[in-house]
Amino acid sequence: MAVPDERIPIYWRIPMSGDMSSWRNAPKTRGDWTPPAAGSIAPGRRDGEADGSSYLDYMIEVARAAEAAGFYGGLLPSFPETDDPWIASAAIARATTTFRFMIAFQPGFLDALQATRMSATLQRLSRGRVVYNIITGGGGPQQHWWGDFVEHDARYARTAEFLATLKDAWPAQRTEFPVPDIYFSGSSDAAIDAASAHADYYLSWLEHPDDLERKFDRVRERAAQRGRTARFAVRAHVIARPTEEEAWREVRLGWERVRPEQIEMLRNRKAESVGSQRLAAYQPGVASGYKDLIIAPNLWSGIALLGDFPTIGIVGSYEQVADRLDDLVRIGADALILAGLPHLEEALRVGEEVLPLFNGRAALDIAPPRVAAGVSSLPYVLT
């Protein structure tokens, strides 16, 4: 039995720009981020009239479900096409009790002192439930959309300076709460260098475990050079069902609406982001079926084809998903960020069915389970 301070914090994702009702259906039917369609649940309008609620109400329900299901907190991502996590967290804080807010933000967009003050106020307001997901930006037109014209490596230097300033300014805030834990994303050398200096957790999207292990090694090595110990977090979508067959059936039904050009686009994505380049490499040039995207037992690299999500997810029975999460702990994960569709009901399902089977640190003392028969691991090349 793991002792409490060795627990692996498991976060759930809060959908920041609407939610889909399932993996099978493409349009977001929850929230007002897409035009209303038959079956839309779009808080804010009823019979064409404003009804006094807003998408925030749905986000609060997801946060409460995740809190009730035993998640440590939630990741609130930030993109041009999402609501803002600072405003959302402040509003959700008073509607929850223990739920932590992992706020995604790019240091370049806020003055460091302003971010310090916002954080200190939110720490007091939430009684210490703020966590950072520091992102440094994917570059390209999206970076210009944000009004940021700083080049890739200089952005990481800026991030490092920002975090140093924030930590220096924290004591003057006179709060009993500490600087929020820093989850740091980025796969390039510049990112890993900045992470080694400031990250509490180095956060990566799910990749093939062998690649992830190598990536963690690089970070661990760089952190050790600075005399720091690296900790790791992995972010993954999960499709967990009572049986493996049912889980893959979700994938197959979702796959039916994927167009070939989407696969092509994902494969050929010319991103400045090194993380995106790594994920694109998992896409086969041609896929004749969803099975071509299985990169390892229970790991499927087509999640990005079913919605605006990272590429690789875990698909399987409750036991298998829990086993794969244990695998992540074995290769070094100290924290996990999970998600599923729809975020509200799946928070409850994963909390009730998968988390109780997850061994956490105890997995380190248990021999890895034999992988399920009949699921082939395809050869893949990471370029």
Add this chain to the structure above:
Amino acid sequence: MSAFEVLWTLPSREPRPQRRFAHSVRDERRGRFTYADYAVQVARAADLAGFHGLLLPNDSDGEEPWILGSALARETRHLRIIPEFAPESASAVYSAKLSFTFQRFFNDRLGWLLQIDDVAGDERNDRFLRAEELLVIAEGIWGETPFDYAGRFFSVAGGALFALHPRQNVRVDARRFPTVYARDDDDAALAFSARHADVLLFTGRDPQRLSERIARHRRLAAEAGRGVRYGLHVPVVAREYDAEAQTERDRLVAAGYAFENALTGSYANVAQRLRAYGELGIGTFVIDAVPRLEEAYRIGEYLVPLLDAQPLRRTG
């Protein structure tokens, strides 16, 4: 409520001197009752008492107004929430992004109070230039058409808040741009607010200067093809009788509150004084009174209804 816009003021840190509740009702557990809890009570009182908005001054030793404002907005229904912030606190796009989410979540209830530091000369001109660039970009991206701007302080390329996802052609409902409040009445401030503010707030109450500044500002705004409304900060101590109000004012001053120049008197007399400012062109009152919760009810119940006793020409 009133032909006037009446706003309530909530400082962003513990009132001084601290409220002293009886030991029996104080929760001694550390951190159990925070300033945010008190702020929520004040905001709800102002909401229920019918005030139009709540101004959250930015005090570097106090709570940060965007975060506090979002929490207060969630707990109120009607109040316009007006955080004060400095244009340099975030990129122009990020200030607009925070605002867009706020408008989406809270039904268009956001106001901006722009904080321009009181610095001298060129530096002050730079502050206004930065504020101007903030407004140009925020208004520019507040739509569906990609907007480009390269300024000295802020830039953007292809920004558009309502057409957020070209790949999916996603478009969200339009939201109102925040109501922009500006303050200060020196020439640089007037020039800026004539072009970009919806409401210009004065602090000085000298009627002659007010008249002169408002007349000058109206000309500047007209040149920019705009109409701007005018507001006044007023500390108020109002009671049923003049003598009661004066006694209370003296107590507040003795306790350390800067209420020496508060508008003090019976409800009827204070209302009459405020209506006189209305004749000068003031349409917004930012009322400052303590204790914040109790006075929100008192002023909402006794004073505000008297503002319309003699119907006024609505200004701006």
